[in-house]
Amino acid sequence: MSEANHVTRSIRISEDLDDVLRSEAEAGGVSVNNIITELVEAYSYNGRFFGNTDLLTVPPSLISSLLEGLSEEQVLSAGENAGRLNVRSNLLSRGMTLDYESLKWFITDILSKYNGWFHCNFHEMKNFYMFHLRHGLHRNWSLFIHAYLEAMVKDIMGIEVDAEVLDGTVTLRIPVKMT
DSSP, X not given: OOOOXXXXXXXXXXXXXXXXXXXXXXXXXXXXXXXXXXXXXXXXXXXXXXXXXXXOOOOHHHHHHHHHTSOHHHHHHHHHHHHHHHHHHHHHHXXXXXXXXXXXXXXXXXXXXXXXXXXXXXXXXXXXXXXXXEOSSHHHHHHHHHHHHHHHHHHHHOOOOEEEEOSSEEEEEEEOOOO
C-alpha cells in the first residue's frame, strides 16, 4: 500500500495488556508504538476481511502432513483451483485494482507478511518481477505455492510465469508487459 501521512491516536488499554506490549517491545528491540502499528496494519490490510468468512488457523506441520498424503497431481490441482478462484475476489473485496502492483502487494504483504505462507524476497528486474519464496514445508508446499501463484497471475493478468520449484523454495519470474 502507499505511504501516507501519519496521525496520532491515543488508546486506553488495561495495565495487563500494557505489560504484555512493553515486554514484547523490549524483547523485540522495538517500541510499543511499533507493535501497535503492526497490529493495526495487519487488521486494516488483512484481518478485517475475514470477519464473516470461515477461516481456520492451523500450524504449518498440519499443512505439511496433509499435503504429504497427496499425489503431486492432486497438490497441483488444489493449488491451481485455489489460485484461480480465490485471489480475484480477495483483491476486489479489498478495493484493489487487478494489476502488477496489486499482485506484488498480495504476494509480499498478504501471503508472506500477514499469512506466513513463505518468506519473500522481491526484485524488480528490467523485463520481469522476481519473487524468491522460502519456506520449511517441503516439496508439496512448493508445488502448491507454484500452482496457486501461476493460476493467480494467469487469471488476473492473462500471462504465464516462469518458475523454479525446489523442496524449500519457489522462484517466480512474472514478465512485465511492455506498453
